[in-house]
Amino acid sequence: MKIGTFHIGSSFVDLLTSGVLNRVLISDLNLWAAPVALLSALRYLLAPLSIWAGYRSDTRPIFGMHRLPYIWAGRLPMLLSLPLLPVITVMLAADPNSILAWTLAVFSFMIYGVGTLISGSTYMALVRDTAPPERRGQALSIVQIFLIVSFPIAGVVYGLMMPVYDPGTFWVITLTGMGIAAFCFFFSLLGEERPGQSIVADTPTEHVPFPQLLREMWADRRTRLFFVFMALGAASAFAQDAVLEPFGGQVFDLPAGDTTLFNAYWGAGVVLSLLTTVFITRHRQAHEQTGTTIIGLVLTALPLALLGFVSLTKAEILLIPTLFLFGVGFGIYTIGAVSLLMAMTSDSRAGAYLGLWTIAQLLFRGIGIFLGGVIRDVAYIITQSYTIAYASVFFLEAIGLFACIILILKVDVPSFARSVGNVRTPAANLAAAVD
Template identity: 30%
Template structure:
């Protein structure tokens, strides 16, 4: 099998970009759910921020399923392929689910309009429960497709081209965020008038949520078609790939907990991700309240940090990581992000929108460095035999942290408002916490010992296999 591995072609740049189409689609979706829907629910339909944030965050809490989907794709191929079938099924499902989600949003909006404000009633409870269910299903579909896609990346890459692959693919995701921001601005042109009627709002957004997910499904198929067959190294890497008795979920979890390094890295990922995403739900309202921006203007805010991130993702993968190494690069990125949050608070005091946008560009640059570094470390900290399970676990850390961040960003903001009357200070509480969190993340990453992880993993696989053999 080793000879076969030697003969497998390496992925070229074109293939890296083609794979990136999948992440580009996810980027476009992120703008739709967290950008557009968030703003419409809070700003136009007058649904309270904490309810909106928690409803939208529901999908992130389905993340534990990632470990299971990852393990499932290790163990049970669909139509002869370990990853591709799952990527397609998941994408097809989230396409259908998003169209449903937007209908539920309108029902909640109707309730607010009917009651002349938000009131808790039986219909309100039931629509919220239904909304949570639909977003939970969206989370499952997303977990299924993105975990198996990420594992496919582990399968088709080698340690020397991983930084580049990550750089390109995450750049494409950022292109998606920028494209999503710009295209939703164009598609929602009729809403430029701040007093656009709810009817116009409805038809614009319902259309947006039908066409875009359909396009994203198309991108997913286009990105992954034929890739696994040609490039996957899974069967030659894993000692267990062709054995009848695949590793079970229980054994995969044993591999996962075999090294204390896994726990340290998991903690680092959680703290770093919370610190990166606490502002996700409050950035656009911050632009609106402190800098008096309109909806299309605030939906472009994501594009500013998106462009910054785009500039640094590939640069990190191609230049910084080869020179500084993966850990130092990541720590550098985290430090820069920490400084940016302080600058975001300071720009709020000036009320100067251009300064704010400039700071977001810097924030994007720093995020790109931290993210590329962390993702490359993540792919190195996997074990071939249980690649799906490990990728699922790292995905779980990130998604769980994002869920906590999005849900608590709104809550922290409300606490900030209770303490301070000035909006800048209220929002500042959120940003200051993020700045401190990044410093803590740097400390945890410094504690991880990668050599020891590899050694522990080898021993654990041997133990699992002997356990199997001893029966």
Template identity: 30%
Template sequence: MIRETLRPLSWLGIVRLGLVQAALGAIVVLTTSTLNRVMVVELALPAMLPGVLVGLHYAMQVFRPRLGYGSDLGGRRTPWIVGGMTVLAAGGALAAVATAWMATWLLAGIILAVIAFIMIGIGVGAAGTSLLVLLAKRTAPERRSAAASAAWVMMIMGFIVTTLVAGRALDPYSGGRLIIVSSAVSAIALFVTILGIWRIEGETLPNERLNAAPREGSFSKELKEVWTEPKVRRFAVFIFVSMLAYSAQDLILEPFAGAVFSMTPGETTRLSGVQHGGALTGMILVPVINMLMPSWRMQTRPWIIGGCIASALALFSLALAALVGPRWPLQLSVLMLGITNGVYAIAAVGAMMNLVGAGHREREGTRMGVWGASQAISFGLGGLLGTFVSDAARHILSSPSLSYALVFTAEAGLFVVAAYLAFWIGEPLAKDNTGSSMTLASHAGSTT
């Protein structure tokens, strides 16, 4: 079988794919942060409702391996990226309409929200999986560290710009204003995606076309064979546990700030901007330190472990904030959480980019889909558990502060478990199809 040879992306190409990542994140951040805040605070609905809806959108991403397999079969990632973003943009606009409806027609609003979040999940799965594969395959190994950082920094910048601009545009709040803001964000994100991806995948050597690996069996057979690769299983378990810790606060942070610190919708949306600004700082910190200390470039695992432990400490700080109340420096705690999450995330994504092509055959889309599905299921379960524990504890303890503190403390414990699991990432991996033994450590030079 002839392995594909691709012209590495230029820095401009890497930045363009980063813009696509930013566009994807801009839509998602409104649906997972702002809309759930509106449901819980402005509409006085149970936190379980947005928890179930966001969990549904993550549940749809269980199809990521199948979507990645489809892009492997066709050998083209662009149609899956553009098509996925189109579905995502439509779902983001419908979700805002559904939320506005809930104020006057609750049942209809919930039904439309279910449809919208299904679309969001499918769109993210299709676009996100193929985008990561394309970035990993088209980036030269020596540039993957910078590429991972650039893509995620641009995504966080998209979060920041979206939350800050949308936060100001949403005050004073109204259902109509919510629909206009969300629809505008979706339209702009789709436009940016088309510009960013335009002709990127066509940058191959004239005599070397993408040669998709021949498929002799069904998708289920391919998936089983991918799962037999030890590196896939180990990394999937680590991703599941760490993302469970990462996501459980996602749906309760803004409601927490509103209930305990009496913040307005615009203020809590801007608080999310503080968190994402911290994540941006953490993501920049890793490659900067590696540039100053070249000997660290081969060390991926310490960054991941350190990021997990530091994230646990930041979440414990938020638990104390819930108990102390308005006197606590909330923004500082949220900023610290963002920075530590950013360090962990950029190291984990870099490792993923290096491992995606290290298997027995060209199954990059399927392999990335497995890890994406693990992340998505964990995110959905984390959001659902976070809101469920928060609601249950509030009824049992009769104190919102104690219920939020309980969730943040549990998340801190999960990050400690993830740090322990991260030690296994450095174990020897399966041999690739050239017969050479691989370990994550040997590939980390292009990761951090």
């Protein structure tokens, strides 16, 4: 739980870049969604860095440590890039076509993205390394819950601090987010790895050249299919990421404070379903969670389709319940997918495999975010209707998630788990923590 507080900091800085800033630029400053979505997607489009960072942390310790130097090498630039966000909004408010403003925006998001990718897979590897083999699924689940629970909390905090966009207030919430994140990063990582401590001694890393390692991993059909499953799921589940809050502003005329709370509504559903799911599945092993994943996919896709209907009919009364239901499905899907991800990871190549799955999630999450903005803009140009534009995004997301069900049924996760010795890894669960 201590190391999981790392993700409290992650949620506070991520919401600034993926939620608050997008709302301000698209809805309050009335910029096109596609370039704003591309900014949000930039960090994810650099995702191949994550597998390189994971491989380096497996094979090239720095100051006698495998993980912490790489994590801090990513998190510090992330924090230092954030003060540019309020500057960018002021410059774009004065001139939406300012080359300098867009250059600063690209620079800020590139630095933020590189930092995220260098530290993301190495942090996951640290969590896995520091947990006993029989508790790794549980450990990853607890850490994931910290991330998901923190997003609605951050949304409430930012919504209360800035109910209506104001440049001065945006400065305040940016500095507040930076401070909270810096404290959480330091507290969570303190003492988790010491120089000379061999955290991977029980499963020595194979020193295979990086290109050869990639070829060996990709040669397995199960790895390829699981990669496609993770990629399509990430693109489909997050295509609304850059347009959800602008959707509330442009379809229902809601102020910034109200749309920031969207994260709290769907986050509450996530928390409820996460806790319920881990209790129900607490005796299942990680490779036995395909059924849980399919249920989660269905229950995530249906609310997205309903959200498209809400947009078309402007049925505001259904908006909050639909967001809550989306969170419920997403929580179930998360538990299932995280468990399968752990089963599809080799002990001796944990950093590399987790880097590969990070690519699948982040790269295609970024592609999904960008496509969400493009679909919204193209649909609006064709129809001149915000309701149809946003509904198009939600309906296509639902179709993509239904397609993921076919893919996961083709992946033989149990056989992969047996081949790498992961069949004894428990399913991700919280209930075991108090057994």
